Amino acid sequence: xxxxxxxxxxxxxxxLTLLVFMYYYNYILIISLIIIALISWIxxxxxxxKIFFSSKILKFLFxxxxxxxxxxxxxxxxxxLSNLPELKIFxxxxxxxxxxxxxxxxxxxxIFKGKKLTKISPNKTIxxxxxxxxxxxxxxxxFDILFAYHDLLSLFAITIxxxxxxxxxxxxxxxxxxxxxxxxxxxxxxxxxxxxxxxxGIIFSIPVGFLLLNYF
Numbered sequence: 001x002x003x004x005x006x007x008x009x010x011x012x013x014x015x016l017t018l019l020v021f022m023y024y025y026n027y028i029l030i031i032s033l034i035i036i037a038l039i040s041w042i043x044x045x046x047x048x049x050k051i052f053f054s055s056k057i058l059k060f061l062f063x064x065x066x067x068x069x070x071x072x073x074x075x076x077x078x079x080x081l082s083n084l085p086e087l088k089i090f091x092x093x094x095x096x097x098x099x100x101x102x103x104x105x106x107x108x109x110x111i112f113k114g115k116k117l118t119k120i121s122p123n124k125t126i127x128x129x130x131x132x133x134x135x136x137x138x139x140x141x142x143f144d145i146l147f148a149y150h151d152l153l154s155l156f157a158i159t160i161x162x163x164x165x166x167x168x169x170x171x172x173x174x175x176x177x178x179x180x181x182x183x184x185x186x187x188x189x190x191x192x193x194x195x196x197x198x199x200x201g202i203i204f205s206i207p208v209g210f211l212l213l214n215y216f
Contacts, residue, residue, distance in 0.1 A: 015198070023092055033077060033078075034080050037070045040195050040196045043186050044185070046175060047182065050179075050180035051180050070203070077091065087210070089146055091210070093139070093209065094202075094208075094209025097159055097163055098166040098205045100138065101163040103135055104132045107131055108125075109131065113127065114126055119173060120171055120175045124174075128166075136159050137156065140156065150213075159213060169200055169202075171207065172200070173200035184197050185197050
């Protein structure tokens with residue numbers, strides 16, 4: 001096992017531990033979300049600055065839109081969790097689907113390789129897309145009992161849409177990084193890059209997961 005992979009695994013364990021504490025302690029959840037959102041926004045603005053270095057108007061628009069989105073995302077999560085505490089499971093399930101999608105894509109991509117998905121992200125393959133969906137489906141047996149008001153078919157459909165949103169969000173940030181000519185948004189997380197590198201798909205999947213699980 002090479003050093004980079006060890007760093008990646010170690011950082012992943014820390015992040016998973018943080019997720020557990022976020023689930024059981026609301027104050028840790030609130031503080032963590034604020035910190036993650038702010039750092040993600042700073043990293044995103046750094047990418048945009050590299051792309052639209054000479055255009056102050058475009059930089060201002062992207063900065064404003066991304067900041068407003070993150071603020072609404074945080075406020076929306078706070079509102080749901082404070083008024084409907086039982087919906088916290090929606091938050092956890094959405095994040096786990098996103099994480100499983102990343103792990104499945106990485107695992108299947110490295111094992112089966114195959115045809116590249118797009119030039120936007122050269123490391124992504126069609127087999128990786130299949131792996132993302134398959135790993136996401138593995139969560140359903142563990143959560144099926146918690147979503148008694150969702151039949152199995154609808155839960156599969158919701159999981160597919162959450163995983164798909166995660167992958168599209170990942171591709172979007174990859175596209176931005178490619179335009180900015182950088183590999184990672186920062187080097188804050190050893191073996192992973194920046195905060196935005198880890199939550200790129202999650203920040204898009206969370207609102208989709210909440211809406212689908214609550215109203216589908």
